Amino acid sequence: MPKKQTDCTAHNQDLINYVKSNMPKDKVLFKAADFYKIMGDYTRIKLLAALEENQMCVCDLSVLLNMTKSAVSHQLKVLKKARLVKSEKRGKHVFYLLDDAHIKALLDIAISHISEK
Numbered sequence: 001m002p003k004k005q006t007d008c009t010a011h012n013q014d015l016i017n018y019v020k021s022n023m024p025k026d027k028v029l030f031k032a033a034d035f036y037k038i039m040g041d042y043t044r045i046k047l048l049a050a051l052e053e054n055q056m057c058v059c060d061l062s063v064l065l066n067m068t069k070s071a072v073s074h075q076l077k078v079l080k081k082a083r084l085v086k087s088e089k090r091g092k093h094v095f096y097l098l099d100d101a102h103i104k105a106l107l108d109i110a111i112s113h114i115s116e117k
Contacts, residue, residue, distance in 0.1 A: 038079070043067070057096070061076075
């Protein structure tokens with residue numbers, strides 16, 4: 001990606017150098033942006049909110065969200081690839097749950113933030 005040229009002059013080069021050295025690398029920031037794009041989908045956030053409450057199978061999620069099994073499975077595949085959910089097979093059923101406590105924390109923080117007055 002080509003770097004954009006600024007039309008500004010630095011007022012505090014030491015500060016710029018400090019911030020630049022402490023920022024995450026571009027590769028990490030691109031991955032973070034992709035992560036939030038995945039979480040930014042209404043259907044996927046609903047699935048995550050449901051799984052925050054309890055692990056569930058595709059059919060139960062399908063009924064809960066009034067979606068086809070195929071549509072739910074597709075969204076779960078996207079979430080699983082992004083490591084937002086994981087699955088556990090029990091007998092003939094596969095149950096989905098949040099990948100780890102970080103995902104729950106991100107959901108809780110987002111909902112808390114938008115609920116502020």
